[in-house]
Structure formats: structure tokens, C-alpha cells
Amino acid sequence: MHVVLIGARSEAIEALLADGHTVSLLYEGGEHRRVDPYRDRLAHACAVDSYLVVESLWSALYHVGALGPAGPERGDGDGAGGGDGGQYGPVGAVVSVQEHGMVPAALLGRLLGARAIDPQVALRCRDKALQKAAWRAAGIPTADWAVVPDAGRGSVARAAAAAGVTAPYVVKPTAGAATIGVAAADGPAELDALAAELVAESETRRRLLVEHRVPGEEWHLDGLVRDGALAALLVSRYLVPLIETKRGRPAATVSLPPADHPDLYREAAELTGRALAALGHRDGVFHFEVFGGPGEFTAGELAARPGGHMIGALAERVLGIDLWAAAVRAVTGDRAGRDGGPADTAGPGGAGGAGGAGGGSGAGGRVVGFTDIPTVAGAVNRLGREHVERVPGVVDVEIKIRPGEVMPAMDANSGIRIGTALVEAATEQDCRNALLRIADLAAELNSEPGPAAGQPLPPPRTSPVPRVPARTSPVRTSPDDDKEE
16 A cells, blocks of 8 residues: 655554555655655655645655646645655555644545545544543543633633633643643733733734643543544553643653453543544554542543654553554555554453453553653753763663753753663652653753763762752743654
8 A cells, every 4th residue: 555654653664664555745844864864665755844734744745746647637635635645656545654644644545535544533533622631522531621712812711711711730732742742721811911921922822722731630642543442542641741841840651551440441442432433543553641539530632643752662561552653554555463463352351452452451450650861951061871871770772961961941842852761660659760860860960060971970869759850940942852752
């Protein structure tokens, strides 16, 4: 099959090529280094202006000959294939593994008469207000919300109050990602001041979603749905809610082994199944964020793509499933059996569905988690891979900001980090302690005079809460290549 892939994700490319598909890759310019290793294996590769612009994606396929010559005789856009596909034939599927490309991929697939996620489903899985409305109609608990069409006109607090939204608040774009443009306010006056600040920073933020901030812990439920039934589910709990990255606290999570938490997995599977059904998402992967805890979960947000950072690694180690491969195979129609060996979908509570879809026993009975490594804004990074690898339990380290490079502030988005470390431990508490130790280590090396790379590590600290590095500079940055978080 000739497949158009939106987003240069190596796992997705490898899965499509392994299944024998012909791949035309569309990527944003900043991802060109990810494309280079595959150029001689791809049918076409073309940089685009933005994943959000269907025009850019569509025209790029013509520019590289993926759709053959353009002209009125081709019947472009009538669902008849949008061109003969040149030497590789018509496009059979359009797939995005990038958050901002989900709706454009759905629309492009419809234009080309190709397999793709349904546009309405894609929109509900992108727009936070639309998905909340669908969940509320289905009786699924979710926070009260209001969409303010133009935050630059009138009081946002009054508009929120008129819709029944009470303090404390969270303000965000209706269809954003990676906590970009997300902020919290404790009361109406602070909400109006925050809205004015967001509009002043960017005119594109005039339409805002205001919702009641749900208290309690934040969890994420990741997995695969096929033909409307859960095929895999992983339950994980963040150490602190993701919005705390705005205060310098790194994103960190621990995945709970299904065999050790059968009741939790049954409850999570039942909620996830209902949430997916309400959005109409019957085939594909998902990243579902919820708040609260067992017996009182509240639906937060759901995306129809794999979670970012090392969530894919968690699923692979705990469930034995490659979520990135599963994401593309759900669209191409290839079955889940080749997704890297998905775990037993019966899980702890029965054959998939609401009965439970965990599978596996957690990396041989061990608990797996990851932590981002926090930055100190404006400082030069002194932490290297060798420092992190010495922490007991670390099994993988990814470094994005190398030693000697200046670090940006973490308040820009949840993807800002020195890197990410994956940890395995015997118990949940041991895993949490190792993750906190890594965050502490970064603060110790980069906030105070300390050892350079290769010198002995400072002794471990046992505090259950990582120190929050002080912000030393108003450095801002655009999101990195994990802006799908």
C-alpha cells in the first residue's frame, strides 16, 4: 500500500516499511535530521510549512510526484484518489503520529479517498471542549468548562461564571499540546489578568478554554483500541500533575503492573472504554489523562496518538506492545499481532473490553517509570549521561541538552528538559525514589558548585519531593520535537 505518513517518527517509519508499504513522508523542516537515515528507503520525502495546514500537506504530495500530475482531468478532491500516485499508485492510507497533524491527516485522507481516521473523530480527540461535551453527554465525569471566543473582549471571569465554571481555574487553548499556553488561576481577578497576559503575548490565543481545576493526582491511561474493544491498557500515575512543569517540577511517572492491581485496571478499562466510545474512537492508540483516583476518576483529555517522552518505552516494557507501530497499523488495517507482541489482552479481568486489558506482569514483575531531567533556566548544563546512569535502576537515558549548552526555562511547555531517564525497580516506592534522585541530581549539579562529568556523585537524598530549581532567566523557547505531550 502507498501510505502518506505525517511526522518523522522512526518507529512509525520502521513499522510501515516492515509491513512492505511504500511510504511518502511529510515532515516539518525542523525534523530533517530524523528523516536523513531513511531517505533512500522512502518513496518520497518533503518538508511542509506546518502540519496544521492541509494545503501545505496536499500540495507537497504533488511537488514530489506522489500524486502524479495535477489537473482538472484528475478529479482531485472528489474522493476518487486525488491523482494516480505516479509510479507507486494511488495513496491507500494517510497516517499522522503527530498531535497537530491528526485532523489534517483525516481531511487529507478524505480528499484522496484513502484510509484515515474519521475527521469528526479526529476533531473530538483534538478539541478539549468538544470532547468534554461528548463525555458529559455520555455521563462521564469531567471538569466544568467554557470556551471564550475572544478573550480580548470583556471579562473572561464573567464569561466563565455565566457557564457555571468556578475557581480555581485552568486556562488553555482548545486544541493545544505539551502545556503550551496552559496556566492556572486561583480566582476571577487573577483569571482576567492571566487572560489579558496571554492575549498580549500572542493574538492567536484570543480563543481560550477555561475549566475548573480538578484537585488530586493526575494519571495517564495508554493503550490500543481495535474494533471498539480495548486490546491493551497501561495505567500510570504522574508524580505531580503536568501543569507543575510550569514551576520547574519535571514530568515523571510510574506505570503500575497489571497483575498487581487487578481492581484498578478493571476500573480504568471501564472508564477508558466509555470515554473512547463517546468520542467515536474505535481503532487506534490513545493517551488518556485523568484526575483523582480509584472510585473518583475524572476525565481530563484524550489524544488519538501515543503519549510522548518515554511513554512508548513504558508500554513496550510492561505490555510488550509498540504503540507507535500500533498507531499506523490501525489505519493501514494491518493487525495488531505485529505490533511488537502485544500482551495478553484478557488482562486481569477477562477478555479485553471493560473487563480489563492490562496484560503482562510489569517487566518481569518489576515497576517501570521515567522522569524528565529538569533544567535551570539560563544556566549551562553540567549533567551528562554518565551521571544519570550511575543512579541504581536506570536502564535508559536520552539526553537532549548536552553538557555545555545553555538551558531554557521549563515554563514554556512540558517538553522542555535536559533529557529523560527510564527506571526499573522492585517496588513502586523504589521506582519513585530513583526518579526523584535523578531530578535532585540535576538540581545539585546545575544549581550549585559541584562535580563535573566523571567525578563522584553527591550522596543520594531521600526527600519524597524534588527541589524546585529557581528560575534565573526569562528565557523562552519554542516546543521541541515532543510537542505531542
